[in-house]
Amino acid sequence: MKSDLVAGIDSSTQSTKVVVCDADTGEIVRTGRASHPEGTEVAPAAWWDAFREATDGLLDGVGAIGIGGQQHGMVTLDEAGEVVRPALLWNDTRSAKAAEDLGGELGAENWAKSVGSLPVASFTVTKLRWMAENEPELADRVARVLLPHDWLTWRLLGQDAEPVTDRGDASGTGYFSPSTGTYRQDLLAHAFGGRTPELPKVIGPAETAGHTPDGILVSAGTGDNMAAALGLELVPGDVVVSLGTSGTVFGVSETASADSSGIVAGFADATGRFLPLACTLNAARVLTATSAMLGVELAEFDKLALAAAPGSGGLTFLPYLDGERTPNLPDAKGTLFGLNRANMTPENLARAAVEGMLCGLAAGLDALVEQGLEVRRVLLIGGGAQSAAVRAVAPIVFGVPVVIPEVAEYVAVGAARQAAWALASSTEPPRWQEDHGYTPLEPTEADRAEGHRIQQRHLEARELGHGISAKPKED
Numbered sequence: 001m002k003s004d005l006v007a008g009i010d011s012s013t014q015s016t017k018v019v020v021c022d023a024d025t026g027e028i029v030r031t032g033r034a035s036h037p038e039g040t041e042v043a044p045a046a047w048w049d050a051f052r053e054a055t056d057g058l059l060d061g062v063g064a065i066g067i068g069g070q071q072h073g074m075v076t077l078d079e080a081g082e083v084v085r086p087a088l089l090w091n092d093t094r095s096a097k098a099a100e101d102l103g104g105e106l107g108a109e110n111w112a113k114s115v116g117s118l119p120v121a122s123f124t125v126t127k128l129r130w131m132a133e134n135e136p137e138l139a140d141r142v143a144r145v146l147l148p149h150d151w152l153t154w155r156l157l158g159q160d161a162e163p164v165t166d167r168g169d170a171s172g173t174g175y176f177s178p179s180t181g182t183y184r185q186d187l188l189a190h191a192f193g194g195r196t197p198e199l200p201k202v203i204g205p206a207e208t209a210g211h212t213p214d215g216i217l218v219s220a221g222t223g224d225n226m227a228a229a230l231g232l233e234l235v236p237g238d239v240v241v242s243l244g245t246s247g248t249v250f251g252v253s254e255t256a257s258a259d260s261s262g263i264v265a266g267f268a269d270a271t272g273r274f275l276p277l278a279c280t281l282n283a284a285r286v287l288t289a290t291s292a293m294l295g296v297e298l299a300e301f302d303k304l305a306l307a308a309a310p311g312s313g314g315l316t317f318l319p320y321l322d323g324e325r326t327p328n329l330p331d332a333k334g335t336l337f338g339l340n341r342a343n344m345t346p347e348n349l350a351r352a353a354v355e356g357m358l359c360g361l362a363a364g365l366d367a368l369v370e371q372g373l374e375v376r377r378v379l380l381i382g383g384g385a386q387s388a389a390v391r392a393v394a395p396i397v398f399g400v401p402v403v404i405p406e407v408a409e410y411v412a413v414g415a416a417r418q419a420a421w422a423l424a425s426s427t428e429p430p431r432w433q434e435d436h437g438y439t440p441l442e443p444t445e446a447d448r449a450e451g452h453r454i455q456q457r458h459l460e461a462r463e464l465g466h467g468i469s470a471k472p473k474e475d
């Protein structure tokens with residue numbers, strides 16, 4: 001008997017990626033891709049165009065489809081369902097002051113307790129405050145607020161459908177409580193100048209959002225990091241480091257987290273559990289920007305970085321090229337420390353870029369451990385994980401075994417797995433991965449010591465350059 005096919009979509013910052021999988025085994029049978037426009041402010045129609053281009057000719061025989069989308073983006077609609085202004089994306093930092101104000105008005109402890117996270121410029125709630133203050137006439141027209149994946153799901157269903165979301169993506173808004181699974185309308189109204197736009201209905205992990213006009217079942221969808229966790233069939237002890245436009249480090253947990261330092265965001269996952277996560281604004285693009293500066297292709301950049309010794313001859317690169325989110329320095333610029341005539345080589349600079357990018361995530365990993373997350377090994381995914389230099393340096397900087405799962409678009413795979421789950425309407429999602437089964441890259445004792453030194457220098461440079469404490473504060 002021919003089994004059903006399911007499609008998963010990853011509508012992330014730089015592109016839309018599609019996988020079509022066998023619903024029983026997860027085997028990937030077709031893939032597609034289309035680029036998104038540059039910029040941190042994007043018309044949602046561009047995601048729809050990219051969806052259509054990426055799925056062109058791929059959906060024959062597909063019984064269900066799920067969408068994983070970049071988190072946090074603010075999509076505002078008027079009464080007629082028309083977009084009020086281009087969406088502000090997670091990496092748009094114009095709402096930094098609004099974030100600071102909201103933090104001050106309600107207090108860090110309060111935010112952490114209410115929604116599991118502190119509002120930083122990435123979060124939807126801060127973008128709404130920015131809009132209320134800077135575009136009040138447009139804000140008055142907003143009848144509904146959606147996230148990128150909510151909007152795409154709704155567009156797929158047809159505009160008479162009721163907009164839906166899931167608890168994973170909702171947990172990145174700043175007005176949803178992951179622990180109670182309900183919206184905090186009071187926080188939304190507080191941020192948005194008393195306005196109370198409609199929000200999408202939060203449906204369960206295996207619920208059906210509806211059907212496309214062609215009769216394809218559409219699942220709830222979720223945020224891209226939650227979809228990656230679903231695609232990797234993440235279990236406790238496995239921590240993901242994803243190197244896309246953003247760098248993220250996260251793991252699954254049975255309990256909600258509430259980090260009032262703001263380093264760890266206490267998100268929900270796409271299965272009913274939780275997904276504590278730390279996110280940097282600067283990941284794979286640090287590598288592409290540095291290789292462009294050095295005038296070399298990425299393969300040559302890798303060779304340069306691998307030719308330098310660990311520690312980059314004493315160079316420390318704080319790669320805050322697009323500002324930074326963790327640590328919360330939205331206006332920061334990149335800084336290179338420790339130059340002398342002997343160490344100013346392309347090799348050291350390439351390696352310092354890799355080490356600097358990974359050190360930001362190692363600090364996030366430490367914060368997750370402080371929140372009680374078990375870390376047995378790191379699974380390295382995303383575009384940047386294709387770099388040979390990143391693969392070699394990661395075990396040194398993280399100090400734990402690093403596994404590189406077979407190259408695949410795990411966000412799209414997770415969205416497809418959610419679609420298969422909704423199609424089967426089973427209690428548990430289908431098992432697709434036996435085990436990652438790949439030989440971990442184990443750091444030696446000497447690697448761990450070197451990694452510790454590199455990380456210490458990174459934290460000291462942070463303190464020197466940006467006046468922030470190198471060590472987490474004691475309570």
Ligand SMILES: Nc1ncnc2c1ncn2[C@@H]1O[C@H](COP(=O)(O)OP(=O)(O)O)[C@@H](O)[C@H]1O
Nearest residue numbers: 012013014015244245284287382383384386387
């Ligand atoms: N071999 C490589 N070395 C370094 N960076 C790479 C490599 N291959 C792809 N990338 C980078 O990965 C990024 C895309 O990763 P991806 O996970 O698809 O991002 P996103 O999901 O944010 O759109 C791009 O910036 C791309 O240049």
Ligand SMILES: O=C(CO)[C@@H](O)[C@H](O)COP(=O)(O)O
Nearest residue numbers: 012013070071090244245246
């Ligand atoms: O803001 C976050 C996580 O909180 C980002 O991880 C976005 O979800 C964008 O993801 P990528 O496009 O980098 O995959």
